[in-house]
Amino acid sequence: MLKLILQLYRVEAAVKEAGLARTPAHLAMRKEQSSPALAAIRSWLEENRPLHPPRGPLGTAITYALGQWDALTRFVDDVRLPLDNNASERALRVAALGRKNFLFVGHDRAGRNLAGLYSLVATCSANGINPREYLSDVLLRVQYHPACRLDELLPGP
Numbered sequence: 001m002l003k004l005i006l007q008l009y010r011v012e013a014a015v016k017e018a019g020l021a022r023t024p025a026h027l028a029m030r031k032e033q034s035s036p037a038l039a040a041i042r043s044w045l046e047e048n049r050p051l052h053p054p055r056g057p058l059g060t061a062i063t064y065a066l067g068q069w070d071a072l073t074r075f076v077d078d079v080r081l082p083l084d085n086n087a088s089e090r091a092l093r094v095a096a097l098g099r100k101n102f103l104f105v106g107h108d109r110a111g112r113n114l115a116g117l118y119s120l121v122a123t124c125s126a127n128g129i130n131p132r133e134y135l136s137d138v139l140l141r142v143q144y145h146p147a148c149r150l151d152e153l154l155p156g157p
Contacts, residue, residue, distance in 0.1 A: 001044055007037040012083050026079045038073050042066075091122040120155065127156040 011033045020026045045062050052059035065072065075081040105111045124131040138153050145153060 001041065004037050004041050004044070008034050008083055011037075022079045027077075030076045030079070034076055038076065042069065087126065091126060094118065094122065124155045129155045 011029055015021055015026045015029055018025075020029070045066055049059070049062045049066070052062065054060070054063060075083055105114060120135070121131045124134050134155050142150075142153060
């Protein structure tokens with residue numbers, strides 16, 4: 001199973017190395033190379049499902065994977081989708097740590113403001129924007145920017 005999963009990551013690494021990300025060639029490589037690996041993974045899951053108790057750790061994982069199969073394999077048909085959601089997980093880790101560290105911020109409104117700030121910083125990071133530079137720029141411009149066009153000040157494309 002690990003070799004099959006590694007095969008999926010090797011396809012993505014080859015695409016990145018060749019500079020073909022999000023191109024028709026990327027889609028073709030996914031269909032030609034990732035699809036057979038996914039078929040083998042599904043076959044393994046289906047063969048091994050009856051060998052493990054449904055409520056056991058592996059049985060639960062197999063049932064979950066098969067139940068989420070469409071979502072797990074959607075990346076093969078859309079080059080905009082990454083193979084995994086590691087970037088999202090990293091962004092959420094910051095928020096989870098903040099939630100614990102700032103459990104007692106003093107007031108509910110302060111907590112909501114902090115959550116908004118975390119969202120802005122995570123969005124900046126996800127779009128390759130320096131959060132400090134972005135906030136420095138926006139805080140100066142927001143006072144003169146029309147309220148009906150505040151969405152223009154949001155980070156990202």
